[in-house]
Amino acid sequence: xxxxxxxxxxxxxxxxxxxxNKKELLAYKRKTIKNPTVGDQVEYESSSQENLxxxxxxxxxxxxxxxxxxxxxxxxxxxxxxxxxxxYIIDSFLSYYSHLKVxxxxxxxxxxxxxxxxxxxxxxxxxxGFTCFxxxxxxxxxxxxxxxxKLINNKTIAFAGNSGVGKSTxxxxxxxxxxxxxxxxSEKTKKGKQTTTQTILYYNLExxxxxxDTPGYSMIDIETLKDAPIDKLFPEFxxxxxxxxxxxxxxxxxxxxxxxxxxxxxEISPSRYDSYLKLIDELKKLKPKY
Ligand SMILES: Nc1nc2c(ncn2[C@@H]2O[C@H](COP(=O)(O)OP(=O)(O)OP(=O)(O)O)[C@@H](O)[C@H]2O)c(=O)[nH]1
Ligand SMILES: [Mg+2]
Ligand SMILES: [Zn+2]
Numbered sequence: 001x002x003x004x005x006x007x008x009x010x011x012x013x014x015x016x017x018x019x020x021n022k023k024e025l026l027a028y029k030r031k032t033i034k035n036p037t038v039g040d041q042v043e044y045e046s047s048s049q050e051n052l053x054x055x056x057x058x059x060x061x062x063x064x065x066x067x068x069x070x071x072x073x074x075x076x077x078x079x080x081x082x083x084x085x086x087x088y089i090i091d092s093f094l095s096y097y098s099h100l101k102v103x104x105x106x107x108x109x110x111x112x113x114x115x116x117x118x119x120x121x122x123x124x125x126x127x128x129g130f131t132c133f134x135x136x137x138x139x140x141x142x143x144x145x146x147x148x149x150k151l152i153n154n155k156t157i158a159f160a161g162n163s164g165v166g167k168s169t170x171x172x173x174x175x176x177x178x179x180x181x182x183x184x185x186s187e188k189t190k191k192g193k194q195t196t197t198q199t200i201l202y203y204n205l206e207x208x209x210x211x212x213d214t215p216g217y218s219m220i221d222i223e224t225l226k227d228a229p230i231d232k233l234f235p236e237f238x239x240x241x242x243x244x245x246x247x248x249x250x251x252x253x254x255x256x257x258x259x260x261x262x263x264x265x266x267e268i269s270p271s272r273y274d275s276y277l278k279l280i281d282e283l284k285k286l287k288p289k290y
Contacts, residue, residue, distance in 0.1 A: 002043035002054065006210065007036055008201035015053060017044065018203050018210075027051035037062065038199050038212065039069035039156065061101050065221035066199045066214040068158055073151070077107045077161035077170065080114035080122065080134075089219065091275030093160070094130070095233035096220040105131045105151065109166040112136040124269050128236055137169040145174060149207055156201075156210040163216025171213055175204055222282050230279055231259070236268055237276075252280065 005017030005025070015027045015036065027044050029036055033053055036042060043055040059069045076093050078085045090106070097104045108122050111134055119134060126132045131151070135144050159167040201212045231237050231251060237259055241249075245256035251273075263273040 003046055004057075005042055005044055006201065007038050007040045007042060008203070008210075009198070010036070010038060011198075015042075017042070017051070017053075018201075022203055022205065025051055027053050029053040037067050037069045038201050039071060039158075039210075041070065063097075063100055063102060063158070064224050065217055066158075066160070066212075068199060068212060068214070070156055071102050071158045071212070072155040073103050073105050073157045075105050075107050075157055075159045075167075075170075077109055077159055077165045077167045078122075079110040079162070079165040080108050080118050081110055082113055083162060083164050085122075087271040088275045088278050089162070090125070091234075091272060092220050092222075092279055094125075095228075095230065095279060096225060098233045098235075099225055099228045105157075106133070107170065108132060108134045109137050109170065112138065124271070128272075137166040137173050140170075140173045148174060152207060152209045152211070154208050156212075158212040158214060160214055161216065162218045165216065167216070168213055171202075171211065175202075175211075223286065225279070226283060226286050230276065230283070234272060234276055236262075236272065240268075250280070251276070 003019065005019045005027070007015050008018050008024070009016035013028065015029060017025050017027050019025060028050055030052055033056060036053060036056055040059065041057040042053045043057065044051050044053045046052075061071060062069050063071060063074070074097055076090070076097075078090055094104055094106075106125055108119070111119065122132075122134075133144065133148065135141075159171060161167055197215055199212060199214050201210050203210055225233075231241060237251070240258040240262055243258035244251065244254065246254055249257050249259075251257050251259040259268065259273070262268040263270055
């Protein structure tokens with residue numbers, strides 16, 4: 001009978017698996033197995049010499065950047081300050097996850113470094129219906145921890161977001177000191193010194209969850225969106241889409257566009273419409289006839 005495990009780390013074609021008893025083991029893969037990915041559920045054979053992955057089980061989803069399979073929630077970590085955030089980057093990540101059918105949860109971190117006005121601007125995402133946390137990883141309250149734990153029980157979650165936003169710090173605060181190494185930002189270069197370099201899936205027994213710390217990515221893999229209906233990835237556009245004059249309205253220069261009107265009268269946030277335009281622009285660079 002085939003054994004089943006989850007890939008939690010890949011290094012030089014050696015795979016660290018967590019088996020169904022939550023024990024770690026090392027495995028190779030059969031040559032015919034293509035592109036196993038962290039998060040994959042696999043079948044493997046075990047002999048006295050080695051463990052050999054023989055099959056990748058069907059994936060629930062696949063994120064390309066960072067490469068990860070079978071994620072229930074992505075915790076998109078955004079620092080309110082240091083490093084500065086950009087609406088466009090937040091919106092492109094949210095559109096990307098929506099397209100990949102992965103549910104995002106937004107953690108606005110480093111609240112200790114920000115003022116109320118900055119926070120207020122980001123409340124936009126709460127109103128759009130995204131699950132949001134505003135916190136400081138360095139001083140997480142019991143209540144904050146409890147509400148995060150409630151969400152992640154029995155789930156596989158990945159922490160994503162730019163380098164230095166506090167992904168590893170949050171994981172350490174939730175799951176214990178030094179669970180994962182964090183980097184101290186060098187004041188001179190503002191570059192993480194001990195930044196996460198590998199995508200690794202960890203198992204946490206107490207909350208029966210798998211979690212992935214990922215290296216920081218500043219931008220999505222835009223290619224993934226090249227055939228996506230971008231306007232359908234902005235939830236606040238959805239109710240208005242059919243009110244545009246033209247059925248095939250792209251909400252760019254067309255007359256009597258309900259999306260543009262809603263942006264002008266403040267129903268849609270200008271930063272969101274801007275992000276929409278920028279995404280379309282970026283995609284045009286890939287595909288001349290968008
Ligand atoms: N002031 C403040 N600093 C924080 C907070 N959270 C994290 N930091 C600091 O920010 C720096 C970067 O944190 P990390 O957790 O290493 O960031 P990361 O997102 O894992 O970064 P990469 O691994 O490079 O992708 C560290 O010096 C942390 O101590 C916070 O809430 N407030
Ligand atoms: Mg890190
Ligand atoms: Zn329109």
